[in-house]
Amino acid sequence: LALIIMRISVLKLFMQLGGEQISSIGRGICVLLGISLxxxxxxxxxxxxxxxxxxxxxxxxxxxxxxxxxxxxxEVLCVSQFTLQCILKxxxxxxxxxxxxxxxxxFYNNFLEHLKKAYKPELxxxxxxxxxxxxxxxxxxxxxxxxxxxAATMDPKQLTKLEKQQQRKEKTRTKAPSESxxxxxxxxxxxxxxxxxxxxxxxxSEREP
Amino acid sequence: LALIIMRISVLKLFMQLGGEQISSIGRGICVLLGISLxxxxxxxxxxxxxxxxxxxxxxxxxxxxxxxxxxxxxEVLCVSQFTLQCILKxxxxxxxxxxxxxxxxxFYNNFLEHLKKAYKPELxxxxxxxxxxxxxxxxxxxxxxxxxxxAATMDPKQLTKLEKQQQRKEKTRTKAPSESxxxxxxxxxxxxxxxxxxxxxxxxSEREP
Numbered sequence: 001l002a003l004i005i006m007r008i009s010v011l012k013l014f015m016q017l018g019g020e021q022i023s024s025i026g027r028g029i030c031v032l033l034g035i036s037l038x039x040x041x042x043x044x045x046x047x048x049x050x051x052x053x054x055x056x057x058x059x060x061x062x063x064x065x066x067x068x069x070x071x072x073x074x075e076v077l078c079v080s081q082f083t084l085q086c087i088l089k090x091x092x093x094x095x096x097x098x099x100x101x102x103x104x105x106x107f108y109n110n111f112l113e114h115l116k117k118a119y120k121p122e123l124x125x126x127x128x129x130x131x132x133x134x135x136x137x138x139x140x141x142x143x144x145x146x147x148x149x150x151a152a153t154m155d156p157k158q159l160t161k162l163e164k165q166q167q168r169k170e171k172t173r174t175k176a177p178s179e180s181x182x183x184x185x186x187x188x189x190x191x192x193x194x195x196x197x198x199x200x201x202x203x204x205s206e207r208e209p
Numbered sequence: 210l211a212l213i214i215m216r217i218s219v220l221k222l223f224m225q226l227g228g229e230q231i232s233s234i235g236r237g238i239c240v241l242l243g244i245s246l247x248x249x250x251x252x253x254x255x256x257x258x259x260x261x262x263x264x265x266x267x268x269x270x271x272x273x274x275x276x277x278x279x280x281x282x283x284e285v286l287c288v289s290q291f292t293l294q295c296i297l298k299x300x301x302x303x304x305x306x307x308x309x310x311x312x313x314x315x316f317y318n319n320f321l322e323h324l325k326k327a328y329k330p331e332l333x334x335x336x337x338x339x340x341x342x343x344x345x346x347x348x349x350x351x352x353x354x355x356x357x358x359x360a361a362t363m364d365p366k367q368l369t370k371l372e373k374q375q376q377r378k379e380k381t382r383t384k385a386p387s388e389s390x391x392x393x394x395x396x397x398x399x400x401x402x403x404x405x406x407x408x409x410x411x412x413x414s415e416r417e418p
Contacts, residue, residue, distance in 0.1 A: 004213065004353060009226055009343060017218055017347075032353050053300040065302050079351060086354050091262040093274050093354060134218060135351040138226075139344040142288060144213060144241050145295050145302060146355065 001047050001149035002034040002084040007056045007140045011077050013127045014134040022133070023125050028075035029056065030137055034084025035099040035107055043149040048114045051076065056143055070119055077125040078115070079135060080108045105129050210256050210358035211243040211293040216265045216349045220286050222336050223343040231342070232334045237284035238265065239346055243293025244308040244316050252358040257323045260285065265352055279328055286334040287324070288344060289317045314338050 008030050013023040031051055057067040057074070069076055085098035099107060108129060116124045127133055217239050222232040240260055266276040266283070278285055294307035308316060317338060325333045336342055 002355070004355075032351065050297070050300070054297065055301050068300065081351055081353050083350070083352050083354055088259070088263065088356075091259070091277065092264050132350060135346075135348040137344075137346040137348060139346060141292070141341060142241065142290055142344040143292050144290050145292055146211070146213075147297075 001036070001039050001043055001147075003047060003051070003147040003149075004032040004081075004084065005051065005054065005056065005145045005147060006030040006032075006137060007143035008077070009138040009140040010136075011138065012136040013077070013079070014136065015128075015131070017134055019134075023077060023127055025075035025077045025125050027072070027140075028077065028123075029069050030135075030139075031076060031078045032081040032084060033078060033108065033111065034081050035104045036085050036097050037099050039099060039107065039149065041107070041110060044111050044114050047147065047149055048111070048118050050147055051115065052119055054145065054147075056145065073120075073123070075123045075125060076115065076119070077127075078108075078112060079127045079133075080104065080129050101130050210245070210248050210252055210356075212256060212260070212356040212358075213241040213290075213293065214260065214263065214265065214354045214356060215239040215241075215346060216352035217286070218347040218349040219345075220347065221345040222286070222288070223345065224337075224340070226343055228343070232286060232336055234284035234286045234334050236281070236349075237286065237332075238278050239344075239348075240285060240287045241290040241293060242287060242317065242320065243290050244313045245294050245306050246308050248308060248316065248358065250316070250319060253320050253323050256356065256358055257320070257327050259356055260324065261328055263354065263356075265354065282329075282332070284332045284334060285324065285328070286336075287321060288336045288342075289313065289338050310339050 006029065008025065008028050011025050011028075011030050012021055014021050029051070052070040053068045055065045055068050055071075057069070057072050058064045059066040082095060082098040082101075082104065083093065086093040086095060087097055088094070098104070112124065112126060127135070215238060217234065217237050220234050220237075220239050221230055223230050238260070261279045262277045264274045264277050264280075266278070266281050267273045268275040291304060291307040291310075291313065292302065295302040295304060296306055297303070307313070321333065321335060336344070
């Protein structure tokens with residue numbers, strides 16, 4: 001799991017520029033969540049705890065980095081963001097390490113459920129999974145923090161990273177199932193109004209390594 | 210160097226909520242830049258090339274991930290963001306790995322100069338270094354990509370990470386100059402209107418491990 005947490009004054013989600021608003025929060029945090037092929041449900045609990053407890057707010061006396069979103073009873077807005085699993089091949093983003101949408105969507109919903117259970121359901125907001133949106137983030141500070149899942153921060157990180165690279169190479173060479181599912185999954189971005197001629201063939205080909 | 214790149218419809222910087230607008234761009238990318246203690250000027254050129262060439266835009270036919278900000282002649286807005294060098298100690302962000310402001314500011318300005326030289330100066334915008342701002346990001350997609358500097362992506366990454374951890378431990382134990390300068394540097398956030406009682410003593414103590 002790759003997470004980006006931003007401290008927020010206001011956050012609004014729209015389906016398109018100047019279009020329908022689908023979600024919003026006031027003060028709180030925005031969580032961008034990138035789910036990788038290797039992520040397991042075990043990591044969710046740890047990440048939920050970090051999100052709710054990381055101290056990005058000041059206390060009543062103005063002391064920075066002393067209160068969490070939960071301490072302040074502020075809101076959390078989550079957006080699934082597979083581009084956080086990007087690996088650059090030259091200058092081209094490659095997303096084969098991202099979990100395909102058909103698995104990532106239930107994973108993401110499970111993550112949201114954990115977050116609601118650990119906090120208050122009414123303070124957890126959400127976007128529309130996989131949809132093309134305009135995410136209007138008023139970053140307060142700015143304060144932006146990257147979090148890694150425990151699998152990536154434990155001692156054998158070195159090994160894990162190397163393993164990932166090797167697995168990726170294998171996948172690229174052998175066209176493993178994950179890759180073909182990734183291609184099925186490609187039209188995820190077909191809503192993109194700018195992708196007028198976004199035929200599936202085009203989209204899948206542009207995800208080729 | 211830790212970078213976050215976001216694809217932008219509109220981006221506006223304000224000195225405070227509802228306050229004076231200090232910078233803005235239309236379509237383009239937002240670059241949040243976290244400079245670490247170990248970063249050297251050598252890395253700047255590589256990162257500038259990546260920022261300008263990473264393909265986050267679609268082409269005329271709507272094909273995704275095929276055009277860079279430079280291809281499209283869009284704008285770039287950079288914001289220095291030391292919180293990207295955060296290390297969590299429990300739930301508390303620790304910023305001893307971030308380059309202290311007195312070195313980070315010339316480093317950042319050099320980075321901006323390289324960016325302007327490699328592109329067009331008039332298409333590179335900036336915030337106010339070290340200031341407390343409201344960064345209003347309209348993330349288009351959303352599309353958010355993390356980039357690491359070459360030092361962190363080369364083979365000896367494993368070693369580098371371990372070295373960092375060890376160095377950090379040393380620093381914490383021995384109160385190396387970098388730490389004391391970090392404390393001098395702490396009032397960076399004193400502009401924070403919420404930090405009403407933000408006496409220097411308070412601020413430096415909250416940066417203690």
